[in-house]
Amino acid sequence: MEFNEQLKVLRKERSLTQEQLANELNVSRQAISNWENNKNLPDLEMVVTIAQLFDLSLDELILGGKEMTNMAEKLINDGSETRRAKMNLISISIGAVLFLMGVACLLIKSVSVEYIDAQGFLHENFFLIPIALLLMFSGILVFAITGFKSLRFWWVNKYR
Structure with a gap:
């Protein structure tokens, strides 16, 4: 599962609106919308914060399964x-x-x-x-x- 899909599922499981999630993460609602619509991705610090908020490991949040997602590729490319x-x-x-x-x-x-x-x-x-x-x-x-x-x-x- 891609990061955008994973974020949308996690948000809906907790019955949060984009606005409520944005307030908890101290970002704009548009940022949440962009992440969920795969227009852009959050930076690494924000990924860690999201993982802590939803009580997930980074592996579970980023990879969302066995295959590598575009988020994982972005993190690998940023590091290199x-x-x-x-x-x-x-x-x-x-x-x-x-x-x-x-x-x-x-x-x-x-x-x-x-x-x-x-x-x-x-x-x-x-x-x-x-x-x-x-x-x-x-x-x-x-x-x-x-x-x-x-x-x-x-x-x-x-x-x-």
Whole structure:
């Protein structure tokens, strides 16, 4: 049984009108109507509140039976989107740190003193240039991969 059907049955079993249920949940009557007509779905906090109000487990309320409903699919998709957003944020942060470390290496190289000692050896921090380029390239690569994966995910979901 779909969530909208389940909500309507539970409400009628308790002899509640949409207005009475809306008052108990602190939402509008239109929200209850939209949920029952499958126009939209409540957020997770509201689902928990509804389950508590009708003294049901979340499994009973969301699944309503053995098969997966659109509510269960929505909750699963919301969770995976949240994880994906967190991973994108972490990836972008890592890319930014790598890029900034590369810039810092170039800045250190530019302000470091180069000199020739008494034995005729040149002292300079030449090694900072390839390290800086490697760090900056790595940061840009992380940005590019994260952006490509996000675009790919968007494209796949748009034309599903």
